[in-house]
Amino acid sequence: MSLALTKQEVSFQRRVKAFAQKHLKPLAAKIEAEEYFPREFLRSLGRNRFLGAPFSRSDGGLGLGWVCETIVAEEVSAVSAAAEMARLASAALYSAPLAYFGNKVQKKDFLRPVLSGDKVGALALTEPEAGSDAGSIKTRARRDGRDFVLDGEKRFITNGGVADYLFLFAVTDPGRSPRSRISAFVVPRSSRGLEVVKAYGLLGMRGANVVHLRLRRVGVPRENLVGRLNHGFPIILDELDRERPAVAAGMMGIARSSFEAAVNYSSKREQFGRPIRHFEGVSFKIADMAVKLEASRLLILHAARVLDRGEPARREGAVAKLYATESAFEVAHESLQVHGGIGYTKELPVERYFRDARFMMIGGGTSEIMRYIIQREVYKEMSRPS
Ligand SMILES: Cc1cc2nc3c(=O)[nH]c(=O)nc-3n(C[C@H](O)[C@H](O)[C@H](O)COP(=O)(O)OP(=O)(O)OC[C@H]3O[C@@H](n4cnc5c(N)ncnc54)[C@H](O)[C@@H]3O)c2cc1C
Structure with a gap:
């Protein structure tokens, strides 16, 4: 299994990133300050064929797979995690169970209009x-x-x-x-x-x-x-297993923005006659952030590739979500610290990253539930005869 992006995935990533920077960045402060729901942005994501990466083209999806879904999650969340939350709820949490368990008519009536961005799901x-x-x-x-x-x-x-x-x-x-x-x-x-x-x-x-x-x-x-009838529980489990790599990628998007902000700020801000990056107390934080980001990226990619092979990713998804969400919070926390006092104010988005990053240790299954799933899968695997 390759843990590098393919050429097609890299090109998709470039397109999503450019789209989010152009169409979402100007809205990010308004979303935050006015609690503005980014309805038009969801519509434009659909119109530009960025919604429904994992689902088949015949169902209105892009037929690209879960790796591309994690790419969208990361790039949107890197700009506005609230917008990503709205996108994820509609285009993944609502849409995945319909794509995998809905019949033709249900997909036509309730899935296609959501993936085209005309309608919103929850x-x-x-x-x-x-x-x-x-x-x-x-x-x-x-x-x-x-x-x-x-x-x-x-x-x-x-x-x-x-x-x-x-x-x-x-x-x-x-x-x-x-x-x-x-x-x-x-x-x-x-x-x-x-x-x-x-x-x-x-x-x-x-x-x-x-x-x-x-x-x-x-x-x-x-x-x-x-x-x-009465077969809803397996649909719940299937949905939760599929959403976790994308949830993790959204948090990695926040972590990436926090990290980049810390690198830039520590290169420019001077104290004691030199940029603060020259103090090990600061630069080692950057090193730890880089490690957390890189490890999160590999775990997410691994879990998404397992899904794209058509295999269940219960353990892989839980590992990726647990690690990436807890790391995102730690990275946002350290980035705020690197910014000193200005990091605690509304002058910069760093305090927003810190608050946003807290959520996904709870949503989509808490960290405790992820640990529960992981240990259960570990014991199951270890007790299988070799
Ligand atoms: C902002 C937000 C958005 C959300 N969006 C959605 C949504 O779109 N759709 C939806 O259906 N839900 C949504 N949720 C719900 C979310 O998935 C739940 O909040 C989450 O699963 C935890 O459930 P709970 O809040 O009832 O906490 P509880 O289950 O009551 O847990 C409380 C504490 O007990 C711990 N705990 C519980 N059981 C165990 C155990 N067996 N072992 C160890 N510790 C345990 C938990 O980890 C947690 O720390 C959202 C929640 C929030 C806050």
């Missing part, structure tokens, strides 16, 4: 009483003739207040075990009975739209059931 799994323990969700989908009626609450849903469609999980057979009582649905957000209770204020990722939703007798046609 993934609605988490509930007030079900976070890390996703199998314990309570939102109920009862049969109503051939259709369904949904009641319940969903918490912390990214894009939930602006999305056109939700990919939502609900319990269809409470008598069964957690792994065989959940089903997956596409629910238009305009459905009667679906209410945005509130939008959360966030530590970082300002501009991302993260909301609490309530469903009261929301009618959903049978045609919107994705996959088989």
Whole structure:
């Protein structure tokens, strides 16, 4: 397995980077200061064929694979992590389960318009009483003739207040075990009975739209059931396994921007008659940041290549997410330190990187859950007869 980018991937990376610098950079401060949701940017990403890298062309994707998805995640997040959060929720978290489990009509109606950037999607799994323990969700989908009626609450849903469609999980057979009582649905957000209770204020990722939703007798046609009845849990696991390398790459994007800011600042800022990079206390921080970035990049690429070989990447994705997200926070923290007092102010984006980088040790499965997955896979592998 090659851990270098192919020529095609390098050229794709150049194009995404140029696009993000030209179209997103001028918006980044507005997204942060005004909590502005970058709807138009998502549309232009779709129009310019940057959404849906892993999905087949016949489904409206780019047919390029998960490595290219991680490239988009890194380049968008390097400019605005909040914009990347909106993109990821729509074009990966919402879209992947439809691409892999949806039927032809569902893909035409609910996937293509999102990958073209015309519509926005969100993934609605988490509930007030079900976070890390996703199998314990309570939102109920009862049969109503051939259709369904949904009641319940969903918490912390990214894009939930602006999305056109939700990919939502609900319990269809409470008598069964957690792994065989959940089903997956596409629910238009305009459905009667679906209410945005509130939008959360966030530590970082300002501009991302993260909301609490309530469903009261929301009618959903049978045609919107994705996959088989009571087979939603494997869809949850599949989605989580696929999203992790891209989540990790988004955080690496923030780490890269933090790192570059620290290198530049330490080369220019002078104290004691010389640029501060000449003090080992500063330059060794740069060295440690470089190592973390390089290791993150290799782990992410490895996990994405495993996915592109059509193999499950549970352990590889968890390793990449754990390492890259924790490293991104450490890099952002050290970059702020290298900037001294100015790093703590709103004069530079460094304090934003620091706040944004904190999120993904929680979202998409916490660091503790990543460690849980990794040790479980390790013990499984080690107990297999050689
Ligand atoms: C800004 C934001 C955006 C989000 N976007 C979405 C979204 O779009 N869609 C969606 O469905 N969800 C979303 N989430 C939810 C997110 O995935 C959950 O917050 C996350 O999975 C953790 O769940 P929790 O917050 O309920 O914490 P809990 O599960 O209650 O965990 C609390 C603490 O206990 C620890 N813990 C729990 N179980 C274990 C265990 N077995 N072993 C060790 N430690 C454990 C956790 O690691 C954590 O430190 C979002 C969350 C936030 C904050």
